[in-house]
Amino acid sequence: MQSVVYDENDVEKFLEVQDMIDETSDRVILDKLLHVQNKISIIANIDSDDLRAIVYDLKFINYKYRDFVIKEGDVSREIFFILSGECQVFVKKKKVGVLQKGKAFGESAAIFNTKRNASVVCSSKEGATLLSFSIDHENMDFCAEALAKIYKNLAYQINTKLESMNQALAK
Amino acid sequence: MDVEDIRDEVDEFNEDYFVEYLDLIDDNFDFIEENGLVVPKKNYLFTYNFLNFTMGHFSNLDYKFVSPTLRKLHNDILMLYKNLEKQKEFKNDIDSIFEIFLKTSQMFVDIKNALIGLQKIKTLSEDDVEEKKVLNRHYSKLKEIYAYHFHDSFMEQNRYIISSFQNILNCKLAYFEKILWVDASKSDAITRTLRGLGLVDNLNSALYLKQRLSVALPYTDDYHYLMKCLKVYK
Numbered sequence: 001m002q003s004v005v006y007d008e009n010d011v012e013k014f015l016e017v018q019d020m021i022d023e024t025s026d027r028v029i030l031d032k033l034l035h036v037q038n039k040i041s042i043i044a045n046i047d048s049d050d051l052r053a054i055v056y057d058l059k060f061i062n063y064k065y066r067d068f069v070i071k072e073g074d075v076s077r078e079i080f081f082i083l084s085g086e087c088q089v090f091v092k093k094k095k096v097g098v099l100q101k102g103k104a105f106g107e108s109a110a111i112f113n114t115k116r117n118a119s120v121v122c123s124s125k126e127g128a129t130l131l132s133f134s135i136d137h138e139n140m141d142f143c144a145e146a147l148a149k150i151y152k153n154l155a156y157q158i159n160t161k162l163e164s165m166n167q168a169l170a171k
Numbered sequence: 172m173d174v175e176d177i178r179d180e181v182d183e184f185n186e187d188y189f190v191e192y193l194d195l196i197d198d199n200f201d202f203i204e205e206n207g208l209v210v211p212k213k214n215y216l217f218t219y220n221f222l223n224f225t226m227g228h229f230s231n232l233d234y235k236f237v238s239p240t241l242r243k244l245h246n247d248i249l250m251l252y253k254n255l256e257k258q259k260e261f262k263n264d265i266d267s268i269f270e271i272f273l274k275t276s277q278m279f280v281d282i283k284n285a286l287i288g289l290q291k292i293k294t295l296s297e298d299d300v301e302e303k304k305v306l307n308r309h310y311s312k313l314k315e316i317y318a319y320h321f322h323d324s325f326m327e328q329n330r331y332i333i334s335s336f337q338n339i340l341n342c343k344l345a346y347f348e349k350i351l352w353v354d355a356s357k358s359d360a361i362t363r364t365l366r367g368l369g370l371v372d373n374l375n376s377a378l379y380l381k382q383r384l385s386v387a388l389p390y391t392d393d394y395h396y397l398m399k400c401l402k403v404y405k
């Protein structure tokens with residue numbers, strides 16, 4: 001049983017394609033995303049291989065105090081998860097809520113490709129670190145099961161919001 | 172003889188028995204480490220059949236498209252894969268390999284020779300009969316103890332070899348896939364054919380798989396396999 005011997009030219013060719021394989025930078029963020037996956041309701045309980053396949057543009061972003069994370073009326077497709085710090089939510093410049101560490105936001109506009117219906121601003125004086133990612137939900141038939149779960153999760157989330165709004169109105 | 176001695180003896184035998192595989196694994200890990208190659212987390216091993224098919228398909232379109240590196244890497248992968256499969260089957264041969272061990276273990280050989288010696292005596296004395304009984308009992312008991320440790324040591328070695336081959340193949344298949352497309356993109360015959368299928372720029376496995384899926388019969392094993400391959404490349 002003989003090992004195949006590669007010469008210098010072979011190794012050079014290996015190294016030429018190395019960058020296309022090296023997933024190191026993405027891998028760290030992806031590991032983090034997989035770690036907090038079940039805290040982000042829209043991607044909860046999705047098979048990890050499927051999740052790897054459908055997420056893209058993963059980033060860790062540091063925001064300074066009063067930085068806008070998203071602006072009302074903008075069109076963007078990122079979903080955010082707060083790793084540290086705090087954010088405030090504004091609709092038509094009126095504060096409507098606070099988002100703490102461990103909360104996710106931005107899912108609906110990202111999936112339905114609609115304008116952002118609120119602004120989110122970093123409100124911690126020491127800044128905030130967010131994990132941002134997008135979901136490729138077009139031409140993704142091969143992950144149909146995962147996408148079905150995403151839509152189901154989103155429907156559940158919207159329904160919960162509607163119920164709490166109804167309860168607030170009833171009061 | 173204590174348990175540690177027994178374990179050492181069976182470990183030594185198993186290492187000798189698998190020495191060719193272990194040397195091959197060491198050579199491969201050295202190559203990966205010395206050249207700083209990446210061992211990806213993604214499961215490229217799963218795409219082995221798809222890549223083989225693609226290599227065959229492209230070779231039919233243009234038998235000259237393969238660079239010497241790709242040819243070498245392909246042969247290497249075929250050889251490693253064959254060894255991985257063989258290693259998986261070894262589990263079924265454990266009893267027959269244990270029999271080989273018994274034939275090489277000096278202690279078992281000595282007991283067996285003593286028994287054969289007694290067998291050759293036409294009329295056994297009472298002492299001989301007793302000795303034969305003791306030796307037989309001794310042989311069976313020892314065999315039982317050794318079989319337990321042998322099984323343990325064998326399986327440990329087998330698991331290490333399988334997982335090593337899987338890691339090496341995963342690494343080499345990742346490079347193979349990239350070099351395959353680099354070489355294919357340089358071939359007029361291949362790019363012309365792929366253009367005819369609607370694949371123009373940045374040829375890669377994900378695009379090719381999507382094209383194959385678009386014409387594959389849904390809900391077949393092949394279709395599901397290609398879908399799973401696509402997850403690896405996405």
